Amino acid sequence: MRAAFSDTLVRLAREDANVLLLTGDHGYALFDAFRKECPDQYINAGIAEQNMVGMAAGLARAGFRPFVYGLSAFIPVRVVEQIKLDVAHDQLPVVFIGDGAGFVYSHLGTSHQSTEDIACTRAIPDLAVYSPADRHEVAACMELAYRSGRSVYLRMGKSDRGDVHAAPGALSGTDLGQIGRLLPVVSAKAEHHRISFVATGSMVRTAMEIAREEYPEAPVWSVPFIKPVDADQVAAVCAHSDVVVTLEEHSVHGGLGSLVAEIASERAPARVLRIGVADRFSAHCGTYDYLLKEHGLERGLVAEQIRRYLATTTK
Incomplete structure (x- = not known):
């Protein structure tokens, strides 16, 4: 996924000299190709993320197309106010990239784990929220973010679980x-x-594997666009399902599950099982796979949650 992100960004910058990359002292190896190909379009703003967003807003007003990169614990969580007031309020064409969403930076603890970023950004008016699941969705979302000319937050999980689409x-x-x-x-x-x-990001692969092994007749949908989302399509999925299971490496509050439940309550009442991170911090540090188990997002634990839910709600 990160390679697709880098390749797409380099191509956009080659095609448009107004495309700029701003980073808060992160992603050096990731941006080797960008710095080599487009050195004059690269700005290291240092560990000053709030200031970096203000810089991006000013550059956007001057006609540039800034892409602002950081770990998702910092972009967007540390700079929510600046995104809201400096960028989204005036609908400036700035694309924010939050890398390492969820539990990927597991050993660095709660300060670097981001499970609230969708909730924070989804509530900001005039800010789109993208959450691609594989390299094909990353490349397309990057291109669409650029072409849309609007304020966008793109959530990118560093854990690459492999392709969920057979082709671009x-x-x-x-x-x-x-x-x-x-x-x-x-x-x-x-x-x-x-x-x-209905799943997004890293959990799409988990949904696919559980469906293949236990529910072969069940459809699986990837949601690369949290906002805007096609409410008619979500309502149709709900209307044609006894139970809709949402999966996300994000809090169950304010993320994909909340979005689907909100639409279902208004448009097509359905049972929605929201699988995500409960309302708590991580108790321990450890590997990424360990934290998935601690928070109940490991595939076997997810499958067990679904079996228990179906046993008590359907006949």
């Missing part, structure tokens, strides 16, 4: 009309389903 054609970076769409990664023939999976 699942989402085109040239068709702005695709923004907001859910993407099928496992299709089902039946019109009505006992269970449907």
